[in-house]
Amino acid sequence: MNDEIRVAILGCGAITKARHLPAVLAHRGVRLEALVDLDSKRAQALAANYGLECRTLTDYRLLLGAVDAFIVALPNSLHASVTLDALRSGVHVLSEKPLAIRPEEARSCAEVAAQRNLVLAVGMNRRFQPASELFRLLLEEGRLGELRDYTGQYGGPYDWDTASGFYFSKEQAGGGVLLDYGVHVLDLLIAWFGPVVRFDYQDDDWGSGLEANALLEAQHAGPYGAVAGHLRLSRTYGLKNSLVVRGSEATAEIASADPATVILHRTLGGQPIRESLAIPGCDQAPSHSFYRQLDNFLASIRGLEKPRVDGWQALRVLELVHDCYAHRRRIPEPWAEPFEVASEVPV
Amino acid sequence: MKWAEKTIFVTGATGFIGARICERLVQAGARDIRALVHTLPRAARIARLPITLCPGDLLERSSLERAMGESQIVIHCGLAPARGIVRTTENMLQVAEARGVERFVHISTAAVHGLTPPPGTESEEARPRPSGDAYCDNKARAEKLVARFCRRGFPAVVLRPSIVYGPYSAWSTRLIADLRARRTVLIDGGRGACNTTYVDNLVDAIFLSLENDRAIGEIFFITDGERVTWGDFIRAHAAMMDPSPELREISGNDVLAHYQRQPGLLAGSFRATGEVVRSREFRKLLERIPLCERSLAMVWRWLQSRGEEEREKLRLRLGLRGSGVQNGTGHAAPSIPDPVTFATQTGTVFFRIDKARRLLGYEPRIPFSRAIGLVEQWLRFANYLPEEAA
Numbered sequence: 091m092n093d094e095i096r097v098a099i100l101g102c103g104a105i106t107k108a109r110h111l112p113a114v115l116a117h118r119g120v121r122l123e124a125l126v127d128l129d130s131k132r133a134q135a136l137a138a139n140y141g142l143e144c145r146t147l148t149d150y151r152l153l154l155g156a157v158d159a160f161i162v163a164l165p166n167s168l169h170a171s172v173t174l175d176a177l178r179s180g181v182h183v184l185s186e187k188p189l190a191i192r193p194e195e196a197r198s199c200a201e202v203a204a205q206r207n208l209v210l211a212v213g214m215n216r217r218f219q220p221a222s223e224l225f226r227l228l229l230e231e232g233r234l235g236e237l238r239d240y241t242g243q244y245g246g247p248y249d250w251d252t253a254s255g256f257y258f259s260k261e262q263a264g265g266g267v268l269l270d271y272g273v274h275v276l277d278l279l280i281a282w283f284g285p286v287v288r289f290d291y292q293d294d295d296w297g298s299g300l301e302a303n304a305l306l307e308a309q310h311a312g313p314y315g316a317v318a319g320h321l322r323l324s325r326t327y328g329l330k331n332s333l334v335v336r337g338s339e340a341t342a343e344i345a346s347a348d349p350a351t352v353i354l355h356r357t358l359g360g361q362p363i364r365e366s367l368a369i370p371g372c373d374q375a376p377s378h379s380f381y382r383q384l385d386n387f388l389a390s391i392r393g394l395e396k397p398r399v400d401g402w403q404a405l406r407v408l409e410l411v412h413d414c415y416a417h418r419r420r421i422p423e424p425w426a427e428p429f430e431v432a433s434e435v436p437v
Numbered sequence: 438m439k440w441a442e443k444t445i446f447v448t449g450a451t452g453f454i455g456a457r458i459c460e461r462l463v464q465a466g467a468r469d470i471r472a473l474v475h476t477l478p479r480a481a482r483i484a485r486l487p488i489t490l491c492p493g494d495l496l497e498r499s500s501l502e503r504a505m506g507e508s509q510i511v512i513h514c515g516l517a518p519a520r521g522i523v524r525t526t527e528n529m530l531q532v533a534e535a536r537g538v539e540r541f542v543h544i545s546t547a548a549v550h551g552l553t554p555p556p557g558t559e560s561e562e563a564r565p566r567p568s569g570d571a572y573c574d575n576k577a578r579a580e581k582l583v584a585r586f587c588r589r590g591f592p593a594v595v596l597r598p599s600i601v602y603g604p605y606s607a608w609s610t611r612l613i614a615d616l617r618a619r620r621t622v623l624i625d626g627g628r629g630a631c632n633t634t635y636v637d638n639l640v641d642a643i644f645l646s647l648e649n650d651r652a653i654g655e656i657f658f659i660t661d662g663e664r665v666t667w668g669d670f671i672r673a674h675a676a677m678m679d680p681s682p683e684l685r686e687i688s689g690n691d692v693l694a695h696y697q698r699q700p701g702l703l704a705g706s707f708r709a710t711g712e713v714v715r716s717r718e719f720r721k722l723l724e725r726i727p728l729c730e731r732s733l734a735m736v737w738r739w740l741q742s743r744g745e746e747e748r749e750k751l752r753l754r755l756g757l758r759g760s761g762v763q764n765g766t767g768h769a770a771p772s773i774p775d776p777v778t779f780a781t782q783t784g785t786v787f788f789r790i791d792k793a794r795r796l797l798g799y800e801p802r803i804p805f806s807r808a809i810g811l812v813e814q815w816l817r818f819a820n821y822l823p824e825e826a827a
Binding site for chain 2: 139140188242246247251252255258294295296297298301302309325326327328329347366423424425426430
């Protein structure tokens with residue numbers, strides 16, 4: 091097919107194996123030209139596992155001009171530089187989150203994409219989950235009444251075994267749980283409730299810059315007025331993994347375990363009731379959020395849609411993360427604080 | 438100790454003891470801490486610290502050589518499967534000896550005397566005798582190996598803690614889960630000796646062993662120095678819960694009678710098969726087969742989409758958890774503890790820490806009552822218990 095968009099996937103680690111490659115292979119509007127990884131064996135093994143005839147390369151620069159789009163799934167520290175390289179060569183980019191480690195890098199990416207009239211989409215796949223879309227509709231229709239506050243809790247013992255292990259390197263990852271996982275949640279919260287105008291942030295970084303736990307009290311100002319919220323993120327502790335938003339008429343809950351459903355708690359005739367809301371058929375293939383994210387990216391390249399999360403939106407999330415890190419306080423850990431010093435015991 | 442001038446290598450650093458050692462070293466002012474990491478995703482807790490994560494495997498000497506670097510101090514509390522304990526300790530000793538380290542602290546266990554230490558093993562003078570338990574016997578063999586190295590001048594110290602508990606310890610998290618599921622029973626009223634060692638008391642002992650030359654070549658029991666029983670330990674956890682679960686009791690003789698009726702080989706094999714199938718190592722191997730990788734991912738996603746309650750039911754059905762024994766009335770009779778739990782909780786020996794007091798100057802700074810309070814604070818923060826109302 092002539093109108094197939096030619097893409098290359100950069101980085102053949104965990105997220106490509108588990109999400110991007112299956113989405114690309116399932117989509118009819120795209121042709122996979124190449125898999126790129128610094129470790130040639132990794133790219134070859136992935137191609138072989140799927141019986142693919144695409145090229146496997148160690149240097150993405152050989153593809154500049156030869157493909158229409160890149161899916162960038164490299165360690166965080168490389169997202170911005172590779173994205174800029176690609177955009178400057180006329181290649182559209184779907185970059186994994188975070189778009190950059192530093193806000194100024196994200197700004198450069200967004201500016202170059204705008205100047206060159208190219209699509210820059212950022213992989214905030216949660217925006218494409220049916221529950222997120224359903225929740226946006228509930229808000230727009232005012233089904234929760236006047237919004238009061240939200241509580242978000244996301245966490246579990248870390249179990250994301252990437253090929254490079256970059257996430258525990260400050261240089262390569264840029265930050266801990268807030269930058270890694272938090273950007274997903276912050277992106278949704280800002281998209282729904284507007285920018286964060288006040289916050290109080292705490293984490294448990296002991297000096298490496300890779301916090302495992304983060305607590306954020308945020309105040310948004312947006313289309314629904316002032317909304318306050320409490321967000322807790324963890325890489326070490328099992329949390330509820332849900333977002334609860336309270337309004338004057340109802341409380342909505344989105345659980346990570348069921349990204350197709352919004353649970354609505356309200357009263358009917360004075361009786362508390364619980365409704366489970368879902369868009370019919372949304373739990374059927376091809377409905378996976380990564381597929382839909384890719385679909386939005388491809389449609390944007392064709393000029394039919396706008397990227398749901400572009401560089402500017404990624405930038406405002408990164409600016410908040412950056413501000414949080416700049417004003418961080420330590421989470422009190424009384425069980426870990428130094429005890430009274432007994433003679434000769436170095437604590 | 439001039440901590441800032443030392444390079445310190447910690448094995449088992451992603452475990453709850455090793456991670457606390459790393460934290461305490463950072464608090465003490467150490468600036469060059471090298472942590473051996475076998476499974477990187479498990480390093481989230483220590484990745485917060487300004488230390489160097491060194492990938493490696495206790496079973497691969499060359500990786501240990503790289504990871505140990507130019508360390509002057511080695512604290513070895515790495516865990517290996519029972520049959521690997523001796524080999525991994527030998528690897529560590531050989532690499533550390535070749536490096537000419539100043540001090541090597543070997544974290545052994547009071548269980549060198551078996552899960553139910555026989556009377557007469559209260560002090561370090563008693564010699565461990567094979568108990569039939571692979572973990573215990575191999576830990577005892579590893580101690581002998583350390584002694585052999587010491588005889589030729591290697592500066593090692595052996596510490597034998599017992600039930601090491603504290604924040605992040607599975608002793609507490611599992612106990613809370615078991616109490617919540619009403620799986621916990623007090624054997625003979627919970628009078629068995631628990632020999633608790635609060636993790637910070639153990640770290641104090643480790644630090645003292647590093648500083649004190651009289652420690653070299655010696656073995657020390659390290660406990661809280663209190664006569665804490667399993668009943669005390671279990672009740673202290675039950676008291677954290679609201680409502681506090683009623684604790685059921687079972688007599689040791691009933692448990693033994695139950696074991697005698699069990700088809701041991703079959704039940705044991707079934708349980709072990711479950712453990713193998715659930716293990717990370719097995720999953721990793723399976724994932725090398727593309728078809729299995731995809732199927733596993735599907736099963737995993739399906740499991741994750743179920744509620745915790747349903748997953749628990751599934752675990753029970755698959756025999757991956759000890760379930761209550763039904764009696765004729767339809768009510769669950771007290772759960773029969775598994776043999777390891779039974780053996781662990783029915784000892785009568787309280788280990789003495791006189792030698793550690795005398796030679797190391799060790800004095801448990803955190804008494805059991807305070808330690809349990811710290812554990813509770815952590816359990817609440819870590820979401821194992823609900824947060825207390827403000």
